Amino acid sequence: MTKPKAASLPKNLTFEKALARLSEIVDELEDPAKGLESSLTLFEEGVALSRFCRGKIDEIQSRVEVVLKETPEGFETKELEGPGDGEADEEDEKA
Amino acid sequence: MSVSEFVARLDETLRGRFPDAWVRGELSEWSIRGAGHAYFSLKDEHAKLECVMWASVWKRLAFRPDVGTEFLAHGYPNIYAPYGKLSFVVSELQPFGAGALQIAFEQLRARLAAEGLFELSKKRKLPLLPRRIGIVTSLGGAAIHDILRVLSLRFPNAHVTIYPARVQGEGAPAEIAGAIAAFSRVPASADVLIIARGGGSKEDLAAFNDERVVRAVAASKVPTISAVGHEVDVTLTDLAADVRAATPSQAAELVVARRDDFEARLAATRKDLMKILRGRLAEADGELKGLLLSTGFAAFPSKVNAGQAEADARSAALVSTFRALPRAFGERLARLDERLRGWPARAAIPFLRRSSAQVAAALEKGVKAVLTSFSARLSTLSASLDALSPLKVLSRGYSVTYREGEGSPLRDASKVSAGDPLKILLEHGELRARVTEAKVPDDEA
Numbered sequence: 001m002t003k004p005k006a007a008s009l010p011k012n013l014t015f016e017k018a019l020a021r022l023s024e025i026v027d028e029l030e031d032p033a034k035g036l037e038s039s040l041t042l043f044e045e046g047v048a049l050s051r052f053c054r055g056k057i058d059e060i061q062s063r064v065e066v067v068l069k070e071t072p073e074g075f076e077t078k079e080l081e082g083p084g085d086g087e088a089d090e091e092d093e094k095a
Numbered sequence: 096m097s098v099s100e101f102v103a104r105l106d107e108t109l110r111g112r113f114p115d116a117w118v119r120g121e122l123s124e125w126s127i128r129g130a131g132h133a134y135f136s137l138k139d140e141h142a143k144l145e146c147v148m149w150a151s152v153w154k155r156l157a158f159r160p161d162v163g164t165e166f167l168a169h170g171y172p173n174i175y176a177p178y179g180k181l182s183f184v185v186s187e188l189q190p191f192g193a194g195a196l197q198i199a200f201e202q203l204r205a206r207l208a209a210e211g212l213f214e215l216s217k218k219r220k221l222p223l224l225p226r227r228i229g230i231v232t233s234l235g236g237a238a239i240h241d242i243l244r245v246l247s248l249r250f251p252n253a254h255v256t257i258y259p260a261r262v263q264g265e266g267a268p269a270e271i272a273g274a275i276a277a278f279s280r281v282p283a284s285a286d287v288l289i290i291a292r293g294g295g296s297k298e299d300l301a302a303f304n305d306e307r308v309v310r311a312v313a314a315s316k317v318p319t320i321s322a323v324g325h326e327v328d329v330t331l332t333d334l335a336a337d338v339r340a341a342t343p344s345q346a347a348e349l350v351v352a353r354r355d356d357f358e359a360r361l362a363a364t365r366k367d368l369m370k371i372l373r374g375r376l377a378e379a380d381g382e383l384k385g386l387l388l389s390t391g392f393a394a395f396p397s398k399v400n401a402g403q404a405e406a407d408a409r410s411a412a413l414v415s416t417f418r419a420l421p422r423a424f425g426e427r428l429a430r431l432d433e434r435l436r437g438w439p440a441r442a443a444i445p446f447l448r449r450s451s452a453q454v455a456a457a458l459e460k461g462v463k464a465v466l467t468s469f470s471a472r473l474s475t476l477s478a479s480l481d482a483l484s485p486l487k488v489l490s491r492g493y494s495v496t497y498r499e500g501e502g503s504p505l506r507d508a509s510k511v512s513a514g515d516p517l518k519i520l521l522e523h524g525e526l527r528a529r530v531t532e533a534k535v536p537d538d539e540a
Contacts, residue, residue, distance in 0.1 A: 074281050
């Protein structure tokens with residue numbers, strides 16, 4: 001089979017909406033009255049959505065920061081350091 | 096001794112005798128008068144004591160004294176000379192039994208509840224996958240340590256923004272409320288906000304029962320999780336937050352599902368999708384094969400071949416007949432030829448041959464294309480088959496009618512006349528029939 005083409009996803013899609021739509025798609029696909037072409041389209045959308053969700057999980061940057069002050073541009077922060085998470089830092093460095 | 100002297104002596108004696116009295120009684124007749132001082136009385140079954148509390152004193156009370164409640168009053172007796180009236184000057188008032196904090200807590204709770212700050216219908220859902228987690232707590236406390244430890248186990252790449260605030264002491268309520276408001280002001284600073292403090296005494300948790308903090312939590316644009324103290328401690332902050340966690344560690348569990356859970360769920364969904372689609376393709380495959388093997392489709396190429404063979408044989412017979420004619424008939428032959436040219440069937444033979452060959456070739460090409468695209472683009476073909484498949488239509492009770500020998504179905508009654516032979520395709524088998532009457536709607540313009 002050819003690689004499913006990237007179905008276009010709505011611009012303002014959120015992780016929640018994507019997950020909800022994914023389970024909707026599974027339900028819709030389970031309907032035996034669904035035609036093959038629309039099944040394929042749904043499948044492609046499902047694959048795109050699951051990629052989107054995966055991407056959203058991956059794109060969260062691992063960071064623990066402390067707010068120093070609030071500026072018009074947002075928070076001015078610095079990386080958290082201290083005895084509180086010393087163990088985690090050490091592990092990160094070893095890894 | 097004058098009245099003034101005597102009253103002054105009494106006052107002096109009383110005050111000297113009871114400079115530091117604690118009196119317990121039920122509060123009644125509370126009123127604020129004149130310069131803002133509070134006048135009330137304490138009583139029991141047999142006696143009543145008039146009391147006064149200067150404005151500066153009662154305004155410091157964390158609670159509003161309720162009539163009918165028992166209080167402990169600290170103060171000294173005083174005789175107001177112009178009226179010769181005894182009153183007890185109260186410098187401190189404490190609810191008897193329940194602590195003052197408890198009273199204050201209950202009253203603030205009732206007031207804010209009436210305003211709708213704790214309304215369950217206003218509780219927001221937390222985001223499933225927070226891109227940024229905000230935390231308001233003290234950097235030195237156990238709470239932040241617990242939250243970060245649990246988060247690092249569950250969702251190692253979490254993005255956490257901590258707004259440090261003192262969580263107990265005089266300045267704590269303002270700092271906590273300010274930090275909560277800051278997350279609402281700064282766009283995209285957090286998708287969810289944890290307000291946390293480790294366990295402590297009721298007094299230690301007082302900041303989280305402070306009206307400023309409770310209002311800030313209720314007004315937060317970012318959904319909130321409160322995690323204050325231990326499970327048994329319920330603060331007003333807990334009531335105002337969208338979600339209450341029993342402990343800071345539990346807040347970290349509520350704020351985001353385990354990363355592995357997300358991944359497992361996504362993988363399972365993809366697997367489901369694949370399984371369903373494979374089933375659907377297998378179904379379509381079967382349907383297509385059934386269609387190709389069905390009588391009408393399968394018989395078509397052989398019918399064309401038969402037609403072509405017949406045409407070939409006829410034209411060959413005709414040619415050999417002409418060849419076999421004696422030369423002497425040449426002239427007649429020429430004339431005959433001329434006449435034959437006028438015979439449409441004669442002229443039609445090459446055309447018939449060509450067209451039958453073309454039809455066969457086109458059909459072969461078409462079938463090949465169908466089969467090729469079947470493997471390449473099963474989807475498109477099968478979907479259109481799904482929609483157009485004559486079998487589908489026939490199975491619903493419809494039939495297709497052809498004029499005998501014609502390839503395209505009949506659509507118009509005016510195209511046939513009585514006696515014309517028909518072929519009717521049914522779901523199972525076909526009928527040969529003749530037109531007995533062709534009714535054409537006469538209102539058709």
